Amino acid sequence: MQSFGGTWTLLKLDIIGKYLAFYTNALKNQKFKLCYIDAFAGSGDIDVRGFGNIPGSALRAIDYPFDKYIFIENDNNYARKLSEAIKNKRFDKDISIIPGDCNELLETIYSVSWYKNRWRGVIFLDPYAMDLKWASLEAIAKTKAFDVWYLFPLSALNRVLQKRGNIPKKNKSKINDLLGTTEWEKEIYYESPQLALFGEQEIERISIDGIKKFVIQRLKMVFPAVSEKSLVLRNPLNRSPLFLLCFAISNDSKTAIKLSLKAADHILTHTELL
Numbered sequence: 001m002q003s004f005g006g007t008w009t010l011l012k013l014d015i016i017g018k019y020l021a022f023y024t025n026a027l028k029n030q031k032f033k034l035c036y037i038d039a040f041a042g043s044g045d046i047d048v049r050g051f052g053n054i055p056g057s058a059l060r061a062i063d064y065p066f067d068k069y070i071f072i073e074n075d076n077n078y079a080r081k082l083s084e085a086i087k088n089k090r091f092d093k094d095i096s097i098i099p100g101d102c103n104e105l106l107e108t109i110y111s112v113s114w115y116k117n118r119w120r121g122v123i124f125l126d127p128y129a130m131d132l133k134w135a136s137l138e139a140i141a142k143t144k145a146f147d148v149w150y151l152f153p154l155s156a157l158n159r160v161l162q163k164r165g166n167i168p169k170k171n172k173s174k175i176n177d178l179l180g181t182t183e184w185e186k187e188i189y190y191e192s193p194q195l196a197l198f199g200e201q202e203i204e205r206i207s208i209d210g211i212k213k214f215v216i217q218r219l220k221m222v223f224p225a226v227s228e229k230s231l232v233l234r235n236p237l238n239r240s241p242l243f244l245l246c247f248a249i250s251n252d253s254k255t256a257i258k259l260s261l262k263a264a265d266h267i268l269t270h271t272e273l274l
């Protein structure tokens, strides 16, 4: 079983669960077939420090009435455990567990025909760190069929964004992949108005709130609608920012956007921060 997380893990699972309940109910009388994709699916159960064993996102999603579930996991051992956990629970549903890197699999998601007109769905992107490439979000956006919950790795990004901007090449390329642009340096760093002691220019970094705005603005360049209510999930012990829970819609129908955004905004603003 995987061991990770804390109160923020419970919070994120609660939010996704509420959205899946809303989504499957809102679309139950529509002509669409419904698909749930968990691209960082995990091993089934999670051992959350201080809370014991709880079902993770994939096992929880199966409780909601989707027509198809796709679980992607790049750790073969975890993928096998997830498969066993599903077998043990004897769910009689259409479930595919795909071992592999979700970035490679999502790259072609818009080119498969099953989603066209007949399918709608929700994708949950729940990486530990900077594992999701921006190109995957672009591919999802092109489907025009999926609502997306993305747990953006604020703390992992924070760690590689050194204060003065002295970032090694390898990390720069990882940030380029994460944010889908090389322009982030211009947005994230700025010259301090105060000159340093010996006159050289000090380079400052924007705040976590600034990074949050930047990420939302980047998502808006790809998706027709993005929630402004993204939640910064913090470590309750020291309040350090860990993740940014974002919501985006790939469907460009005004009615779909209005309905989904209203529900997501409501859930994001009415869920107790632990």
Ligand SMILES: C[S@@+](CC[C@H](N)C(=O)[O-])C[C@H]1O[C@@H](n2cnc3c(N)ncnc32)[C@H](O)[C@@H]1O
Binding pocket: 002, 039, 040, 041, 042, 043, 044, 045, 046, 055, 056, 057, 058, 072, 073, 074, 075, 078, 100, 101, 102, 103, 126, 127, 128, 131
């Ligand atoms: C935070 S855990 C996901 C937990 C899961 N959503 C849950 O609630 O139980 C992240 C998972 O993604 C997997 N992973 C990391 N990089 C991946 C990638 N590129 N493609 C697919 N899975 C990946 C890890 O092995 C790990 O199991």
